[in-house]
Amino acid sequence: MDDRSLVATVLDGDRDAFRILVEREQVAVYRACLRILGRPHDAEDVAQESFVMAYRALGSYRGDGPLGGWLMRIATRHAFRRLGQRRDAAELNPEIGLSAPASDPLTALLSGERERAVRLAVAGLREPYREVVALRFFGELSLDAIATATGRPLNTVKTHLRRGLERLRADLGREVAA
């Protein structure tokens, strides 16, 4: 079933058709949320909420691009918003690394700090660079899919990605130096 037919079926009142979309996209959506937030529990919540938001907004999907890209855009925006709320609150617990637990606690701590630096550097980018970088590296969308999902020309997306990486390089360099 293609995306248009799937959406039309859901809009006709068949909620179970939405499960097809969820099962097809849940891994990509969850991973993107996990890469942005760095915490599995938060990523689960945000992924679930993103699917519900997508369900509510399904009538506004115009079918001019893959449904996965449209959904990924909703999820990454929601995850960055949640990250901003989380950063506003006081964080007493240190970040835990996403990589496999190391036998050496110091290695695990350094790895966790490095991952955190990447997350914060991406989150600290200005729009539209943050969105393009996140959709490409965290959502793993192709540049064509990003261009379709965001409604921007492909060359504009390439320029945004190149500039986003340049700024990210500078930010990560400062983090490493610090």
Add this chain to the structure above:
Amino acid sequence: MSRSPFDPSEVGGGLDPRDPAVEELERYATIATDQAPADLADRVMSAVAAEPTPRRGLLAWLTTPPSAGRPFARFARVTALAATLVLAVAGALYAGELAQLVRDFTVGSSSEPSPSVTESFEPSPSESVSPTPSVTPEESESESPAESGEPSEIPTSTPRPSTSQPSPTGQPSPTGSEEESKSPSPSQTPTETASPTPTST
């Protein structure tokens, strides 16, 4: 789900194949490859069960949450729609005011002049007629030029009542003749002819 690693050639050149930012992002993305929880789809569907069926068209567009779709494009469209409505209402009000102003101006210009013209011209015949019988034009003509010092054309050409009034009394009063000639109101002429005049002085 297989990863699609980033290739620097995707951006069309100008990027170092060993860009440190790309390497960091790729390394991080490779680490964070956890599978979604097994019950995620069930949780989503149980949450969706409590939601009403999504709406289509304009209603869906207006009720779409800001994070879905293109929030800034939608904000711009809503702003443009609101601005258009405000301009339309303001334009209609302004056009109404303008029409009212034009109508008032048209009605006012046609009605106002008519009474003023009739009032100004009506007294003149009564004034000119009433004094003439009681006046002797020969004496007034000979006296008034000498008193006023004005050119001789005025008295000779117009034997008006103002110049003729002092004549019955026999005393030339320049002030009285000037006031009478300036005020053409009919109410003044009878009093002037009666009071003067000559009897009190």
